[in-house]
Amino acid sequence: MADHHPTGIKRWLFTTNHKDIGSMYLWFSFIMFLVGGAMAMVIRAELYQPGLQFVDPNFFNQMTTMHGLIMVFGAVMPSMVGLANWLIPMQIGAPDMALPRMNNWSFWILPFAFAMLISSLFMEGGAPNFGWTFYAPLSTTYAPPSTDFFILGVHMMGISSIMGAINVIVTVFNMRAPGMTLMKMPLFVWTWVITAFLLIMVMPVLAGAVTMMLTDRHFGTDFFNAAGGGDPVMFQHIFWFFGHPEVYIMILPAFGVASEIIPAFARKKLFGYSSMVYATASIALLSFVVWAHHMFTVGMPVAGELFFMIATMLIAVPTGVKVFNWVATMWQGSMTFETPMLFAIAFVILFTIGGFSGVMLAMAPVDFQYHDTYFVVAHFHYVLFPGAIFGTTAAVYYWLPKWTGKMYNEKLGKAHFWISMLFVNLTFFPMHFSGLAGMPRRIPDYNMMFADFNQLASIGAFGLGLSQLLFLGIVIATIRGGKKAEDKPWDGATGLEWDQLPCPAPYHTFDTPPKVN
Amino acid sequence: MAIRRKLFASLTALLGLALSGVVQATADLNMRPGVTETSLEAYDLHMMVVWVMTVIAVVVFGLMFYSIIFHRRSKNPTPATWSHSTTVEFIWTAIPFIILIALTIPAVKLLIKMEDASNPDMSVQITGSQWKWHYKYLDHNIEFFSNLNSPQQTEHFEQPGIAAEPNYLLDVDNELVIPANKKVRFLVTADDVIHSWWVPELAVKKDAIPGFINETWTKVPKPGVYRGQCTELCGKWHGFMPVVVRVVTEAEFDQWVAKKNEERLAAEKAAAEAAAKSWDMDKLMALGKETYDAKCAACHQVDGSGTPPLFPAMIDSPMVKGPAKDHIDIVVNGKAGTAMAAYGAQLTDAELAAVITYERNAWGNNTGDKVQPADIQAFKAGN
Structure with a gap:
């Protein structure tokens, strides 16, 4: 079949092709990664030394808020959806995603959602300044007017994510090639289908939270206003009921990526395939009953604290299984x-x-001592940057030949790795x-005793930020003038996309389903 | 000779400084053990989990690096073909379980102890508001506000070298004073947004939530000054609302209580006298500026420009130019549904009158209105 599609901008606006949409998701997430990263640079510049040097505390709060929102919803999540779009159909032997028009829509919502969110920076009163967790009543009664743009933006991101998740679920359950049983699916597909279930379960909860915020702000309700009989802590329960599974939404697909790449380069089958699947599913299930560990200091009854403490510690078991399986592979x-x-x-x-500090938290x-300090910031950046983002980066290098038909420059790729590795640790x-020494998070200025660690972190952050431009350069150079890739550039790689498709993968693949043995 | 000696002395001093810096830095790498029984136990638990995690890390990463070194293609050209072992998988599911149970038992015990605020010797109500703490001694008829120790926040940072002060951002005008060896219960709440009251060395951190009262406690064996900060993002000046607790002996505490009570009586008397007399414009404006810069400028700015639209400007504002009664009302009672707090109880009648007069006449507002303490009293009486 010929690759019929419009050319120019129309190709990208109207495309229903999973590969085009996957590429758009990946480019969009990288742009957001740079925008969110630039905000991190502002934060680290201000924190380079004690005293207020560059920004006003209110703008600082806007930066921490927007950095978090953009990285979570704009960089990490869309990058995972981009990988899903590119890979899931090829890995299960399907011609495309099950709902291609919806796929187009779920991508094209995102640029508008983020344009709306980012435009709030230029509004009177400034952008949202209440942290990415937007705790009420700071985000309701005390918030700037631009909060309404934030609320609508979050709604649109949520719709996009839910549609993306529905698409993954429908595709995986209906469009597998004959013989591709569930327990034969590549682990990336497994982790994504579990992620998709998490998404459709918790994104509506987030939508509920922001809707209640909206009615509290404008329509006279008092969901989160104690003076009107509401409960500010209820906001946190609702937020974290979304927020904790959200953490796994961001990391599970990266687990899947690692489970594809490690066997390929170890030239050995993944150890304990079925236990990997079950461990992922248990992590996902447990993620629904641990949310209040983010709230140990809000004054819960002891029984509640005990429950959430023990449930949280249990997550270490399936996570441990995954790590042991990778080492055994x-x-x-x-x-x-x-x-x-x-x-x-x-x-x-x-x-x-990051998992170790997770058990500590x-x-x-002891969490009373760590809570809301830089220790927490270190913890979640360890699971997000060298976790989720390194996972995506690994995936990009691994599948780039499949996507573009070209090989990246291995020397530069390794340089990118070692520089990132150095600076990611120097930053975080x-x-x-600084957290153990007692530095609270989200403060624009601090006492001299925290100065050394902050200076190191700032130097690390500038290096880390710059080194990601190298990544951009490598990818562009590969697309424009990389060496032609062989059909199987990695001799240990397995799976339908490597065994049955050339590099680059044609625009339409598996129009007739492949045979799976 | 003298120069050489001086040089030598300064070099030794520098070396000493550098060494102490290194020693200091290593001490700073860890959590502070603190001074209370619970903080020491929390520290021990922290150390235990750090060591357990370190051992696990050494074992897991050790195996991994062994594999990276010896199972590379140059050393091991033919990979093994096994990919499953039920026994091994069972073992490495069971072992973490056992480790976690071992960690959970002491954690449960300590948690139950830390959350038991029963039978206190005295109670202090702590109310957080943007951006100060309000301490109310429920057994002693003492209450006061505790602000970052600086007359005005924005000007504070313009002073050169201020960040080099040892207690930069960790010093307050009024410290919370409590007696040593007494179980002090804290009832923590907030007026506006959520704050969190944290003193690392006491291992006490509790969220201050508007409309709810949380309970926590401490019993400090050793007199001393312990510093902490607000740990829940509470708006623009979140990083600038420190907590300072001064722990004194019981005798000193009794003296302090007596002194505070005398001060209160004197202040009440002075306020009554000040309120009784009629103030001239200069005095009202002088006290008004002082009060405005300390209490209002964080939001409405020193130059009255505000940070609109959340914190309106004072210049030519309809409120400031309109009837004085509405102006008195919003300052005394605050405004529901907005960030404007009620200052009726935080300021004396003279201060209220002065600050309102100041707002009505500063920055070119020039209404010429004078609000007298008597007007405030009359308003409060009719309120």
């Missing part, structure tokens, strides 16, 4: 260390460090120490 393998493998190994190690009596490791 490497064990007695025949490993080489190309860029995707380097990023995947760093992902396992640094994500696990789960212990309520010292934050553990």
Whole structure:
């Protein structure tokens, strides 16, 4: 079949092709990554030394808020959806996503949602300044007028995510090639289908939270206003009922990526495939009963604190299983260390460090000391940057030949890895120490005793930010003038997309379903 | 010779400073153990979990690096073919379970202890508001506000070298004073948004939530000054509302209580006298500026420009130019549904009168209105 499609801008506006949409998601997320990163640079510049140097505290709060929102909803989540679009149909032997027009719509909502969110920076009263967790009543009674744009933006992102999730579920359950049973699916598909279930369960909860905010702000309700009989803590319960599964929404697809890449470069089958699937599912289920561990200091009854502490610690078990399985996959393998493998190994190690601090944070009596300090900032950046973002980066290097038909420059790729590895640790490791020393998060200025660690973190952050431009350069250079890739650039890679399709994958693939043995 | 000696002395001093810096830095790498029984136990639990995690890390990463070194293609050209082992998988599911149970038991015990605020020797109500703490001693008829120790926040940062002060951002005008070796219960709440009251060395952190009262406690064995900060994002000046607790001996505490009570009586008397007399414009404006800069400028700005639209400008505002009664009302009672707090109880009648007069005449408003303390009293009486 010929690749009939409009050309120019129309191709991208009207496309229903999963590969085009996947590329748009990935480019969009990278742009958001740079925007959110630029905001992080503002934060780190202000925190380079004590005293107020560059920004006013209110603008600082706008930066922390927008940085969080853009990175979570604009960079990490769309990058995962981009990978899903590109890979799921090829990995299960389907011609496209099940609902291609909806797919187009769910992408094209995003640029508008984020244009709306970012435009709030230029409004009177400034952008949202209440943190990405937008706790009421700071985000209702005390919030700037631009909050309404934030609310509508979140609604649109939510619609986009829900549609994306529905698409993944429908595709995976209906469009697998004959013989591709559920327990034969690549782990990336498994982790994504579980992620999709999390998404359709919690995004409506987030939508509910922002809707209640909207009615509190404009229509006289008092959901979160104690003076009117409401409850500000209820906001936190609702938010974190969304927010904790959201954490796994961002990391599970990266688990899937690591489970594809490590076996490929170890030239050995993934250890414990079925236990990987069950571990992912248990993590997802447990994620619904641990939300209040973000709220140990709000004054819950002891029984509640005990429940959430114990449930949270249980998550370490399936997570541990996954880490052990990756190590066992490497064990007695025949490993080489190309860029995707380097990023995947760093992902396992640094994500696990984030897991360790996670267990520490789960212990309520000590959490009182860690809560809302830089220790928490260190923890979640370890699971998000060298976790989710290294996972995506590994995926991009691994599948770039499949997508573009070209090979990236291995030397530059490795340089990108080592520079990122150095700076990601220089940025986020010292934050553990400033947190333990007692530095609260979200403050624009601090006492001299926190100065050394902040200076290190700032230097690290500038390096980390700049090194991601190298990544952009490598990808552009590959697309424009990379060496032609072989059909199977990685000798250990397995799966339909490597075994049955050339590099680059044609515009339409698997019009007739492949045979799966 | 003298120069050389001086040089030598300064070099040694520098070296000493650098060394102490290194020692200091290593001490700063860890959580502060604190001074209370619960903080020490929390520290021990923290150390225990740090070591457990370190051992797990050494084992897991050790195996991984062994594999990275010895199971690379150059050393191990033919990969193994196994990919499953029920026994191994069972073992590495069970072991973390056991470790977690071992960690949970002491955590449960400590948590129950930390949350038991029963049978206190005295109680202090802590109310957070943007951006100060209000302490009310429920057993002693004492209450006061505790602000960052600076006359006015924005000007504060313009002073050169201010950030080098040892207690920069960790110093307040009025410290919370409590007796040593007494179980002090804190009842924590808030007036506006959520704040969080944290003193690391006491291992006490509790959210201050408007409309709800949270309970926590401490019993500090050692007199001393312990510093902390607000730990829940509460708006623009969140990073600028420190907590300072001064723990004193019981005898000193009794003296302090007596002194505070005398001060209160004197202040009440002075306020009554001040309110009774009629003030001239200069005096009203002088006290008004002082009060405005301390209480109002954080939101409405020193130059009255405000941070619209949330915090309206004072210049040519309809409120300031309109009837004085409405102006008195909003300052005394605040405005429901907005960020404007009620200052009726926080300021004396003279201060209220002065600040309202100041707002009506400063920055070119020039209404010529004088609001007297008596007007405030009359308003409050009819309120």
